[in-house]
Amino acid sequence: MQGGRIPFAGQVQNYQTAVQTLVNILGDRDTASERLSQCIFTVGMGSNDYLNNYFQPAFYSTGSRYTPEQFADSLIxxxxxxxxxxxxxxxxxxxxxxxxxxxxxxNELARYSPDGATCVGRIDSAIQIFNRRLVGLVDQMNALPGAHFTYINAYNIFADILANAAAYGFTESTAGCCGVGRNNGEVTCLPYQAPCANRDQHIFWDAFHPSEAANIIVGRRSxxxxxxxxxxxxxxxxxxxx
Structure with a gap:
């Protein structure tokens, strides 16, 4: 059984509650603000909006109601x-x-790629529209007093990993370490399913997510x-x- 998922709005509400608790502990808002100004926050949003919404026409109408530009604008x-x-x-x-x-x-290779290896251009094109908007949002937020926002180009980093998989020590770049069907991507990892023995040589862990080895590279370059x-x-x- 999977646990519940907290949407971004709920996570922000939880953060606001935590800040109020911090104010109560430290005694005043100024002291809490000083502490918070030294913290680093990381925020990642968008992948599921495309994977599990915009490009799921059997379940959602967003792909037909919004152009990629309009959808990106709505998310931003x-x-x-x-x-x-x-x-x-x-x-x-x-x-x-x-x-x-x-x-x-x-998963996308299994569903849409003719050869199971060529990335799906229309999906990546939509992602790049969103990412360009995100860079603009960084500039907008940095206009606020004391703000230091930055954009981590996970798209560029991951593209380099895929293009130079062997140089990074990977032998498998199109299939998950666990999963079922074409590319191990038609159905994601099943309960009690044995994963591959060489997980550090796979770029993807399952139908959707990078492996730990790939994420370490992304983390270091971030x-x-x-x-x-x-x-x-x-x-x-x-x-x-x-």
Whole structure:
């Protein structure tokens, strides 16, 4: 049985409750604000909106009601509102994680790729529209007093991993370590299913999610950029030093 999922709005409400608790513990809002200004917040939103909504026409009509540009604008409007709420409750150092190459996930390859290896262009194109809007949102948030927001280009980092899989030590880039069907991506990992023995050589753990080995690379490059395109306007190590 899966646990419940807390939407972004609910997570922001939980954060606001936690801030009030912190104020009560420290005794006043100014002291709490000073502590919070030194914290680093990471926020990642968007993948499921595309995977489990926009590109699920059998269940949702958003793909036919909105162009990719309109859908991205709608997501960014919600994103902006929640980030502004976080800012108003003391968040000052915030890393926004861009959406990765969803069109290269085993589930999307199994469903849409003719050869099971070529990434699905229309999905990745929509993701890139959203990510470009997210960079603009970073600029908007950084116009606020004391704000230090940054964009982590997970799309670029993951594209490099896929393009240079062997150099990173991966032998499998199109199939999950566990799952069922084409690319191990038609059905995600089942309860009690034995995963692959060489999980560190797989870029994907299951039908949707990168493996731990791939995530370690993304994490390292998020913290200390390997390429100028990995983060904008700064990587997380620079954010931490402010």
């Amino acid at each position: 409007a919600d994103y902006r509102r929640y980030l502004q709420a976080m800012y108003s409750y003391g968040a000052r150092k915030v890393a926004l994680i861009g959406v990765g190459q969803v069109g290269c996930a085993p 913290y200390r950029a390997q390429s100028p395109n990995d983060a904008y306007p700064m990587d997380i190590s620079t954010l931490a030093s402010l």
